[in-house]
Amino acid sequence: MSYTGWILLTASLVGLSCGTIGVLLILRRMAMMADAISHTVLLGIVVAFLVTRELSGYHMLIGAVVAGLLTSILIQWLQSRGVQGEASIGVVFTTLFAVGVILIATKVGNAHLDVKHALMGEITFVPWTTVHLPWIGDIPEATFILSIVLLVVLAAVIGFYKEWKITSFDPALAASIGIPVVVMHYAFMSLLSITTVAAFDAVGAIMVLAMLITPAASAYLWTDRLSLMFVLSGGFGVLAAVAGYYTAAWLDTSISGSMAFATGVLFMISFLASPKHGLLSKLLSPAVAAE
Amino acid sequence: MQGLSVTGLSAAYRKSKVLDEVNFKLPKGSLTGIVGPNGAGKSTLLKVMLELHPKLGGTVHFAGKPLKTMRKKIGYVPQRGSVDWDFPTDALDVVMMGLYGNVGWMKSPKARHREQAMAALEQMGMADYARRQISQLSGGQQQRVFLARALVQDAELYFMDEPLAGVDAATEQAIMTTLRELKGRSKTVMVVHHDLQTVEDYFDHVLLLNRTVMNYGETADVFTKDNVYRTYGAGLRWRQEVPS
Numbered sequence: 001m002s003y004t005g006w007i008l009l010t011a012s013l014v015g016l017s018c019g020t021i022g023v024l025l026i027l028r029r030m031a032m033m034a035d036a037i038s039h040t041v042l043l044g045i046v047v048a049f050l051v052t053r054e055l056s057g058y059h060m061l062i063g064a065v066v067a068g069l070l071t072s073i074l075i076q077w078l079q080s081r082g083v084q085g086e087a088s089i090g091v092v093f094t095t096l097f098a099v100g101v102i103l104i105a106t107k108v109g110n111a112h113l114d115v116k117h118a119l120m121g122e123i124t125f126v127p128w129t130t131v132h133l134p135w136i137g138d139i140p141e142a143t144f145i146l147s148i149v150l151l152v153v154l155a156a157v158i159g160f161y162k163e164w165k166i167t168s169f170d171p172a173l174a175a176s177i178g179i180p181v182v183v184m185h186y187a188f189m190s191l192l193s194i195t196t197v198a199a200f201d202a203v204g205a206i207m208v209l210a211m212l213i214t215p216a217a218s219a220y221l222w223t224d225r226l227s228l229m230f231v232l233s234g235g236f237g238v239l240a241a242v243a244g245y246y247t248a249a250w251l252d253t254s255i256s257g258s259m260a261f262a263t264g265v266l267f268m269i270s271f272l273a274s275p276k277h278g279l280l281s282k283l284l285s286p287a288v289a290a291e
Numbered sequence: 292m293q294g295l296s297v298t299g300l301s302a303a304y305r306k307s308k309v310l311d312e313v314n315f316k317l318p319k320g321s322l323t324g325i326v327g328p329n330g331a332g333k334s335t336l337l338k339v340m341l342e343l344h345p346k347l348g349g350t351v352h353f354a355g356k357p358l359k360t361m362r363k364k365i366g367y368v369p370q371r372g373s374v375d376w377d378f379p380t381d382a383l384d385v386v387m388m389g390l391y392g393n394v395g396w397m398k399s400p401k402a403r404h405r406e407q408a409m410a411a412l413e414q415m416g417m418a419d420y421a422r423r424q425i426s427q428l429s430g431g432q433q434q435r436v437f438l439a440r441a442l443v444q445d446a447e448l449y450f451m452d453e454p455l456a457g458v459d460a461a462t463e464q465a466i467m468t469t470l471r472e473l474k475g476r477s478k479t480v481m482v483v484h485h486d487l488q489t490v491e492d493y494f495d496h497v498l499l500l501n502r503t504v505m506n507y508g509e510t511a512d513v514f515t516k517d518n519v520y521r522t523y524g525a526g527l528r529w530r531q532e533v534p535s
């Protein structure tokens with residue numbers, strides 16, 4: 001495949017997996033949690049690197065899941081001790097993130113791991129690091145890992161569709177009929193962590209947030225059906241990724257920044273034009289009624 | 292026959308105790324109103340009995356058995372305000388959630404589950420609204436959907452948190468008809484209730500609660516001026532709020 005082809009495929013995989021997870025993130029009202037996770041997985045990556053002394057994608061995934069779970073357990077613990085919700089999220093993620101930054105500065109030196117890269121990502125480098133797969137041949141490692149993560153995310157969302165629905169809508173009812181709400185919570189945090197870290201290489205920690213939240217928030221404006229919201233959100237993610245890439249090529253600017261910007265444009269359009277909640281339909285409907 | 296027995300039940304949020312040594316017994320087939328001032332711990336009592344909130348101590352038996360073996364036989368209706376009504380789903384879908392415990396892990400609901408849910412919506416007079424997005428329903432209609440969801444659970448014991456709060460008169464009648472019908476089928480039903488005027492009409496048993504049980508028993512014996520005063524403290528104006 002061409003260089004551009006790999007980048008577009010990788011970006012689309014980011015859009016699809018972030019868009020899918022983003023729906024649950026929005027409906028479970030955990031957008032702040034994504035903010036926290038997108039920072040603390042840095043610590044997971046650094047520790048994985050210090051332990052294994054190599055920057056392999058699989059080690060990073062494991063490190064990210066551990067860091068993600070640690071983050072959510074610490075936040076839960078502080079909240080159960082009476083620390084106010086958002087404050088405990090802020091305290092935990094800034095602290096863990098700072099530990100990650102300090103470790104990079106003091107222990108890692110300049111071994112392929114710098115803060116700017118982790119925060120901003122660099123999708124243009126993605127095609128250079130490849131892995132060899134039987135039958136398929138050489139493909140970029142980041143693309144391969146993203147495909148696996150997407151499969152895991154889709155399997156989890158589709159396989160446990162009704163369990164996600166009930167624990168998101170009415171956790172008290174879910175618990176009362178014996179669905180393990182707490183297990184589902186940590187499973188979700190794990191999915192969020194692997195999605196975030198897999199998307200890191202392509203778009204960086206900050207842009208992951210845009211990809212996680214904005215396509216899902218846009219999809220929410222267009223539909224009242226959960227299944228359709230998943231499809232739209234994934235589709236918006238891909239659309240923003242592709243549109244962002246071409247915008248960046250056209251304006252010769254940051255790819256990840258353009259992708260995040262594209263998600264914002266999509267949201268603005270949805271906000272103005274969506275049939276149920278959009279400003280346009282609200283402006284138009286009294287006029288229709290008056291005729 | 293025993294419906295529900297609670298002994299020495301206590302619970303707290305962080306360090307402040309909100310339920311202290313709650314003890315009561317209710318017979319099977321009773322329709323009980325839980326009555327007490329705001330913040331008395333009524334919602335917490337339901338949650339702690341169903342282990343949705345941890346208890347500090349005490350035991351609860353449903354028809355003589357612990358919760359673990361009775362989960363499928365218990366229906367819970369949370370306060371209407373406890374869920375997000377903007378969630379992308381419709382009335383029928385919400386009712387079907389009551390059946391998720393029977394559908395089984397990772398399986399999707401079948402046609403017969405859909406039919407059961409439709410029948411329950413019909414019983415609550417909501418069949419025409421089955422496909423309506425839940426935020427497009429009135430408060431009374433939303434509460435009927437919650438009731439329909441409890442009905443499909445086909446439980447032996449029901450716990451409902453203020454199902455009559457903020458509903459229209461027609462919905463109030465529809466819900467009361469349903470509750471009496473459940474009682475008629477020997478279900479044990481506990482309902483958090485806020486309107487002192489209607490307690491005597493609606494419930495055969497009353498539990499007066501204010502951090503602990505002030506009184507409980509048959510309505511005629513327990514729902515007296517003195518007991519209600521004691522439960523609510525000085526703030527209550529008896530004549531205005533309760534017909535004596």
Ligand SMILES: Nc1ncnc2c1ncn2[C@@H]1O[C@H](COP(=O)(O)OP(=O)(O)O)[C@@H](O)[C@H]1O
Binds near residue numbers: 327330336
């Ligand atoms: N999630 C919570 N965290 C801390 N305190 C709570 C929480 N829920 C309820 N409380 C407190 O516990 C007490 C009992 O609340 P609740 O059971 O909701 O009372 P009721 O339903 O009788 O109005 C109140 O003082 C309330 O402020």
Ligand SMILES: [Mg+2]
Binds near residue numbers: 335
């Ligand atoms: Mg309450």
